Amino acid sequence: MLKLYLLFTVLILLNACQAAKDGLTGKKRSNADEFLVEKKNPLVLPPNFGDLPTPEQKKITNEEENNNEIQNLFSKDIKSLEESEISSSNSNIEESVLKKIKNK
């Protein structure tokens, strides 16, 4: 019986079979390419980054100014339109009232 145990132990130790699951899932598959991929360094701020001027700030102010100008233009146009509409509507009412009076 001891010899059978020994033979079984020898079988386990000398055999080199592998679970099919490892092969099918790619766990133990031969693929050397993965080692060729270089790791990227983490992103860091360049030295003296704080001392650099901020060129974007001026642009933003210019853009804001442009936006304000456009808004002003639109608001002016809207106001003038409203005024003209009001005046035209007033004149129309006057005319209609006058016509009605005349007809009577």
Place this chain on the structure above:
Amino acid sequence: MTKSNIFDFLFIFFIFLFDRLSKVLILNITEKSEKSFFEITSFLNFTLIWNDGIAFGLFSFNDKLFYNLLTILIMLIVIIIFFVMIRSKGYEKIGFMMVLGGSLGNLFDRLIYSSVPDFIDLHYNDFNWFIFNVADIFITLGILLLIYLELFKKENA
């Protein structure tokens, strides 16, 4: 060295050579085709995987020291089997020779590649048996023969 001894060593060398040729062939094919999976028949695939442990993927760790200790243990077992084989006779000797030839094939890979390539993938539909190599076939057949002889020798005695 007697004639029978030469035959014994040639038999062991043939198993070793057969195993080596099969491994070299599959390694070359996978290297050229850049694939590690080949469907041969409806029940047989060739799937190349590397085993740095023992049977059934046991003791497959990344620890180098453990791997070296395991390899030394396997070398000791191979040496013991060699001496037992010399003393044995008949079918028992053939069993030990099969085990020795196969184990030398796997030991060679352990020393050269630091792991053993397995590629024979037998399966029935979705049921996959363990992936093994030619050396494993001879080791298993040899051990089965020795177990059979052990059981029947005792019954006859």
